[in-house]
Amino acid sequence: MKKNQGQSRLSRRDFLATTAASFAAAGLMGAGCGNGLRNPFAKRTIPVGVQLYSVRAECAKDLPGTVAKVAAMGYDGVEFAGYYDYSAKDLRKILDDNGLKCCGTHTQMDTLSDANLAATIEFNKTLGNRYLIVPWLQPNDANPKQTWLGYARRFNELAEKVSVHGMVVGYHCHAHDFHAINGEVPWDILFGNTGKHVVMQMDTGNCMDGGGDPVEYLRKYPARSLTVHLKEHSKTNKNAILGEGDVPWNEVFTVCETIGGTEWYIVEEEKDVYPPLEAIELCLKNYRKLRA
Template identity: 40%
Template structure:
């Protein structure tokens, strides 16, 4: 049985979160999630730990752009230390050449080295375009092969599937670098509309891979669509709990 803790990416409830963060975090906790992955810098640093305490959640990670890490490192570090976070993922990048992606990989290495002094690890989160070849290589493989071990690979299952990749195969390719994994549902016929377990992805096999062969510490659900996200994240967790029952 899957024993890993399950968090929700706050972006799943973005309209609620950005308007009333405490309400969003309480909804996440009431749904039964163990933690939350934050994104952006919508609120003052001091507010984040207070919100998490009141909601009864732990911070499972934070999506942070590479520019913020390079140009606003001190404030970024302060926010993460304030909530006890040990995992930052860069959520987006794009380049039109393999050389551009290799240069980005070096930026990740440099930022990861700085963060490691404070007990924080850095990773990269994919969208669909990382699986479309650039100069005969996929950007995902370029990032993987040109970053050092401390840089983890936060595979987003739905984004990978949308890009034409097999998310299970990608997990198996780099098992010891999947520190956190984004469980995003995807269906060829319905896109990102289904909840986890209502789509086309091989959830049991992917979760078994994370549990048995990977170095995964957190499973993080992310729901992309804006229509009825509260119900979708509840149904997603209900499905996952059948695979990982509570003690």
């Protein structure tokens, strides 16, 4: 949610204390490590993928060559946002040939309809993908809250249907998802009315563009951020890429790696300040500097 003017950002000490209290309330922390519980603040190594929408023009020209370049940069996986007329079998071969995993597909809502769901599941099984993420939802202007509640019901149904295939379904945020409707934030309407198995794919930059605080939302819905988009936001530098703006990256990483349930970080970079392939390589280098 958007902070009031003049309200200071949560300090790291307060953030850790609040998170620890949340663990204690949930019964997730014991008196010591000897009780067999994992230390919730222990660092976890999370693989890093890239959303191929970042290099969409290059993919349209030469998908195999672009994926090979992504692998050479050191990325662990890719998230698809379109398939460029390749079959699932051919896409899987491209990934396997480059030692990459599929860390998600941006899957349009209509491909998750009852008529199309079976085919979508089979396609993603072939890819080796378990994360079916809807990239965009536009509320009905006439009755937006009811539209969001309808989406919530459908996500709950889909989560149950795909779970038997080892898959999860979720939604990727955009700025408008954090613009309040009669005092209610759409992101809260959706995730406050969906079960814990509906994935909240936070996009740090999009959230802040909409006036939201990604750290607050990651904490508010624990264990639901299985994949998280790492994108920069800056009030003063429109050309800032990952690590160069206002996103509180240390807090983001801490909550993702403790209560967030995060399994993949996914870089997405859409600015035109650098050629797309150069931009995602710089983002990965900056990410490594942040974690050093």
